[in-house]
Amino acid sequence: MQLLASEEYGLCCLLRVASAGQSRPVSISSIARDEGLSPEYTAKLMRELRLGALVKSVRGAEGGYRLARPAAEIDVWSALQVLGGEFFPDSFCACHGGQKSDCVRSGDCSIRALWRTVKAALRETLERITLEDLRRNEQAMGSWLDPITLLPTTTHTEAS
Numbered sequence: 001m002q003l004l005a006s007e008e009y010g011l012c013c014l015l016r017v018a019s020a021g022q023s024r025p026v027s028i029s030s031i032a033r034d035e036g037l038s039p040e041y042t043a044k045l046m047r048e049l050r051l052g053a054l055v056k057s058v059r060g061a062e063g064g065y066r067l068a069r070p071a072a073e074i075d076v077w078s079a080l081q082v083l084g085g086e087f088f089p090d091s092f093c094a095c096h097g098g099q100k101s102d103c104v105r106s107g108d109c110s111i112r113a114l115w116r117t118v119k120a121a122l123r124e125t126l127e128r129i130t131l132e133d134l135r136r137n138e139q140a141m142g143s144w145l146d147p148i149t150l151l152p153t154t155t156h157t158e159a160s
Contacts, residue, residue, distance in 0.1 A: 009037060010045040010083035011076065011134075017055055018071040018131040025057075025064030045083070052082030071135065077126035087122055088115040 013031050020026045032042035046065055049055045054074055055065045067074065136144060 004084045007080050007084040013045050017065050025066050027064040071131035074131045075127045076129045077123050088119045
């Protein structure tokens, strides 16, 4: 299992916009510089985030991007869905039949049940964590998350 670069970088760009707040839009060049990305790749990621209704673009000389809604209302799962797709899509087995046209385990597969359960747990966890939560520094975030379940140890509070 692997997090795609577009998901990681896109989430970083989204967090950069969240950190700026609603006071001023953040330009692509600023995001690219601060995240160490090319302006072209940053523009592609921001376009995806805009099409996914997570950010709004602001035109003009002082233009850039703002969050489409408050950081506390944008969860990590939603962002990752916009940026990369599913952990285990329902169509996975139909697309991976090996040398046969259909998966040999299409009727009874314990592995499929495992991946569906992992996907549900991952989704539940990431739906509970918002951009506002991610504004914490690494140490505070690590303390906030329960290391066993990866769930927040407290209810959503203002980021440190």
